[in-house]
Amino acid sequence: MKSSEPVLEIENLNVGYETYRGFSHVLKDLNLTLEKGEKIGVIGESGCGKTTTMKSIHQILASNAVMKSGSIYFKGRHLFELDPFYKRYLKKGPVASKLKATFEEKGNLLPDNATMSKIGKRWVIKANGSEQYNIDQTSNGLNIHTGTNVLTMNKKELLNLRRKHVSMIPQDPTASLNPLFKIKTQMKDILKYSGGGGGKMYLFSIKQEYAKSFKTGYPHEKLSEVFEKKDYPLPTNARIETKEKRAIIKVKNKNKYVIESGDSGLDVYGDIEGYKKRAIELFNEVSLSDPERVLDSYPFQLSGGMRQRVCIAMSLATPKDLLIADEPTTNLDVTIQAQVLRLIGDILAERDFSAIFVSQALGALKKFVDRIYVMYGGTVVEVANADDIFKKPEHPYTIGLIESTPKLTGGGFSVGIAGQTPDYVDPPSGCRFHPRCEEASTMCKQEEPMLVKIGKDHYVACWRD
Ligand SMILES: Nc1ncnc2c1ncn2[C@@H]1O[C@H](COP(=O)(O)OP(=O)(O)OP(=O)(O)O)[C@@H](O)[C@H]1O
Numbered sequence: 001m002k003s004s005e006p007v008l009e010i011e012n013l014n015v016g017y018e019t020y021r022g023f024s025h026v027l028k029d030l031n032l033t034l035e036k037g038e039k040i041g042v043i044g045e046s047g048c049g050k051t052t053t054m055k056s057i058h059q060i061l062a063s064n065a066v067m068k069s070g071s072i073y074f075k076g077r078h079l080f081e082l083d084p085f086y087k088r089y090l091k092k093g094p095v096a097s098k099l100k101a102t103f104e105e106k107g108n109l110l111p112d113n114a115t116m117s118k119i120g121k122r123w124v125i126k127a128n129g130s131e132q133y134n135i136d137q138t139s140n141g142l143n144i145h146t147g148t149n150v151l152t153m154n155k156k157e158l159l160n161l162r163r164k165h166v167s168m169i170p171q172d173p174t175a176s177l178n179p180l181f182k183i184k185t186q187m188k189d190i191l192k193y194s195g196g197g198g199g200k201m202y203l204f205s206i207k208q209e210y211a212k213s214f215k216t217g218y219p220h221e222k223l224s225e226v227f228e229k230k231d232y233p234l235p236t237n238a239r240i241e242t243k244e245k246r247a248i249i250k251v252k253n254k255n256k257y258v259i260e261s262g263d264s265g266l267d268v269y270g271d272i273e274g275y276k277k278r279a280i281e282l283f284n285e286v287s288l289s290d291p292e293r294v295l296d297s298y299p300f301q302l303s304g305g306m307r308q309r310v311c312i313a314m315s316l317a318t319p320k321d322l323l324i325a326d327e328p329t330t331n332l333d334v335t336i337q338a339q340v341l342r343l344i345g346d347i348l349a350e351r352d353f354s355a356i357f358v359s360q361a362l363g364a365l366k367k368f369v370d371r372i373y374v375m376y377g378g379t380v381v382e383v384a385n386a387d388d389i390f391k392k393p394e395h396p397y398t399i400g401l402i403e404s405t406p407k408l409t410g411g412g413f414s415v416g417i418a419g420q421t422p423d424y425v426d427p428p429s430g431c432r433f434h435p436r437c438e439e440a441s442t443m444c445k446q447e448e449p450m451l452v453k454i455g456k457d458h459y460v461a462c463w464r465d
């Protein structure tokens with residue numbers, strides 16, 4: 001087991017769509033890992049399954065989508081599998097000694113006070129007041145992992161994942177904003193949703209150490225200082241109360257702010273009625289000029305670049321562990337594309353969250369991300385750090401993709417890669433790229449290549465020597 005838990009680990013994910021021609025098997029044994037604070041890029045030509053992957057993480061696929069198999073671990077990783085025999089030990093209460101011994105054999109000690117309970121479809125082992133391991137029942141037996149598997153989350157957990165942990169900047173801002181409502185109505189809804197109900201919205205986070213100053217009475221001087229710094233000064237008649245792990249700041253007996261423990265400190269929530277101030281703060285963060293006019297506009301009254309900035313501002317409404325930007329500049333003209341990319345690049349550089357950046361703007365990607373995943377035909381064909389993908393591409397598809405990128409320094413039109421993306425209803429056998437690959441051998445047509453390590457952080461799925 002690695003020392004730190006990844007934010008995301010996708011393992012052998014198989015996803016497809018039911019179509020009138022039959023099952024379209026798009027994602028085939030897809031694997032992807034994102035460490036905490038890491039920024040990765042995902043590239044690949046149109047139709048290779050990038051959006052299907054991103055929407056699988058958020059569980060917002062179209063209704064004809066089928067999650068065939070695999071796992072998407074959030075803040076955790078796969079540990080080991082147990083044979084179906086062990087299903088008999090899935091019982092509420094203290095963990096059975098046989099199961100405990102097996103965990104120990106696999107190098108995962110369970111404390112004496114470990115107990116087992118069921119949440120939705122999965123079993124959870126808790127010890128010392130926190131979740132230690134999760135167990136999913138599969139057709140092959142038991143799958144033991146840390147963190148939660150997005151595919152076995154219940155409805156409440158999924159809502160919480162989208163509200164607090166993973167946000168997505170969409171591929172098409174025009175389709176994402178409702179044309180019938182002004183931006184202020186949509187922004188208010190987003191802020192309300194991100195606050196988790198109760199009429200409060202997320203405002204800002206402060207360090208965990210401020211919890212020490214939560215004493216009933218006047219707010220501690222240090223707490224008042226930090227509120228003032230964040231531009232939410234506390235009136236002199238403010239009082240603080242603590243209740244069930246929350247601190248409530250009251251003004252004239254009304255709950256003005258609520259402070260709760262968050263992932264990276266204490267999260268401060270305020271009245272949704274003050275949404276305008278918060279919306280303007282977010283618009284300023286994404287350099288949207290004239291925020292008051294933007295709030296009072298319908299989406300059609302804004303330019304494409306402005307609409308995209310509104311969507312980016314919405315995705316930043318709460319602190320997230322993971323930001324997914326799915327080709328956020330596809331529908332913008334080139335000058336605005338550069339601005340929006342720069343803006344997202346600045347946001348990524350400033351913040352500590354992990355990010356997945358899907359883009360065809362290969363040059364720009366190189367500046368923002370640590371590693372790049374190259375996808376072809378629903379699978380990952382190469383992974384390496386950003387420099388190596390451009391300087392030492394190994395997979396014939398990656399080489400073709402990089403050669404196809406138009407260069408400003410001249411050299412005529414790029415040749416592209418001959419052929420088309422696979423038909424997912426009847427995909428090619430073996431390596432899905434073989435019908436388009438000049439180096440394909442008999443082996444390539446028969447056997448599917450797995451990702452193999454060829455250098456530091458460099459993996460390639462190809463039979464070629
Ligand atoms: N609801 C659906 N029903 C059937 N097929 C679908 C559906 N949604 C996507 N697909 C198919 O899945 C494949 C992958 O689509 P996806 O949108 O994931 O690709 P992409 O890599 O994001 O492409 P692009 O770069 O154009 O955005 C495509 O062949 C697409 O036609």
Ligand code: SF4
Pocket residue numbers: 395396397431432433434437438439440441444449461462463464
């Ligand atoms: S496995 Fe074979 S067909 Fe696939 S990319 Fe490599 S050489 Fe080409």
Ligand SMILES: [Mg+2]
Pocket residue numbers: 050051052171326327
């Ligand atoms: Mg897409």
